[in-house]
Amino acid sequence: MKTLLVSLDHTAATEHTLAYANKLAVRWPAEIVLLYCHPTPAEPLTEAATAAVLAAEEQRLRSLVERLRYQQLTRQDGRRIRYRYRLHSGCLHDHVRAEAALCGADMLVMGLEHVDCGREEAPGNHAAAIRELVDCPVLLVPPGRRTLPNRLVFAADFSALPLAVLPRASALAEAFPAPLELVQFYAPYERNRRRALKLALGRAAAQLTWPVIGRHLLEDDAPLEGTGDFCARTQAQLLLIAPTSQAELLRYFDACYTATRAYHTCIPVLVLPATAPATAVTCCDKCTERLAQTPRTLASNAELAAGL
Template sequence: MKTILVPLDHTAAAEHTLAYVNKLAVRWPAEVVLLCCIPATDIGQSAADLAAEEQRLRSLVERLRYQQLTRQDGRRIKYRYRVLSGCLHDHVRAEASACAADLLVMGLEHIDCGRQEAPGNHAAAITELVSCPVLVVPPGRRALPSRLVFSADFASLHLNVLPRLSALESAFPGDVDLVQFYPPAARGQRRQLKQALSRASTQLTWTTITPHLLEDDAPLEAVSEFCARTQAQLLVIAPTSSAQLLQYFDSCYTTTRAYHTQIPVLVLRTAERPPSAACCDRCAERLEQEQRKVVLPNYHAVHWA
């Protein structure tokens, strides 16, 4: 059975996050693991305090389950509760591993350890800590997506990312637009970029996939405009660094309510590997051994007194 890990705080936006997860859990279907981390400065670490917080969480779940869903759908969702003392970034890695989370869903304005930062900052930090995809949901009530936009640099995208995305096809069925932006200086690489787009489309399991190779020297603004033009309901990204992820939620975009900050964003973590001059694994191992020999001192060559 699939598992969705949902970190919740006690803000009003948390209800919107949980309402979205409820719809997703019915469609997939999946078990929902609710994780609530309470800063130790706010409450004591006694079992009674944590039990009171868990009861508060259960009350929220039961209220939303039967207000939002039909009784039959509400009964189908299985919940597990985890209430811990401390900060989310201290526990999320272990919790995601323990429940074998297939997806982590959190709010765009999630508050961690009592600190309220710019929207998306905490989500970007959590993405670095877990290996599963992270779905960032902005405040507001919305339907599940039927039109998706997947924007990435497909020429450098690691192949392990695409099966991870295909595993979510039944959770997010619909039409998928693959979008690759390139600057004017890269016009000579259009053929390679088209081939990379074609390879990506063949490895994804959605029925309707439309590739788009577009020229633009400001890809972030361009993808937001593309999502607005196609009325996309979910943006999928595969940033190559935490700095690149933070750009999507920069204050200039959240303040001006850019389109991509008003829809859920699914973040796929890419495994960063350092560039290697080796042509194969055997050559890479040989180069590594040679580098070790250079680093280690050659005591036999030293003339001892």
């Protein structure tokens, strides 16, 4: 069963986050686990008082769910979604790892302008911190009503991205069955690497299961700005990224981009884990050798396909 873990708060954009998750749950299909963490008050509450507060918040969430599922979906689609509720006292970053593991989340959906512990972080800052805590992809939904995407852009350094990450991206093709554009930027001083970068794009495309995949090798000494410009030119409705560090993710939502409403801050961004899954446990040395050879075989086949 596919599962969306949807983190909600008290910002005005919460409705937009849930509405987008609803549409995604119908298309995939998936169940929705709603996660709400209530800020701890300055004056500690008794256990009974805390339970009463969380019960009131759950009722508030249920009212929101019932309103949105029939307001923005057909009655048939609205009835199809299964919801579960998880409420805690404290901060999201204290509970999200355990909750994602408990429900086996295939994706964490949260607002870009999220509030945690009663503090509103700069857009993207809180999301970057949460991304470090979960193993599943994180979908950041900016404020505003929107439909599910029919134009996707995947921007990354495919020459450095582990191939093992790409099958996890392919698992999302059912949810976002639109043409996918792979974009690899290189600086002017890297022109001698064009062939290697082209091969890396070919290997990435061979690992992905989208029915239509475009490949673009573009020269730009500012890849982040280039990504935003490319998304604007193609009118992309979803950007996939696989940053290799928290600092790199934070740069996507730097204050200068959010203040000027750069294109890539105004569309949903799907952040993929840029690390390989845990190494498989093998029963003997022979199995270990076979598993080690498999990625090399796949890579060799992809290079041959790219050269044809």
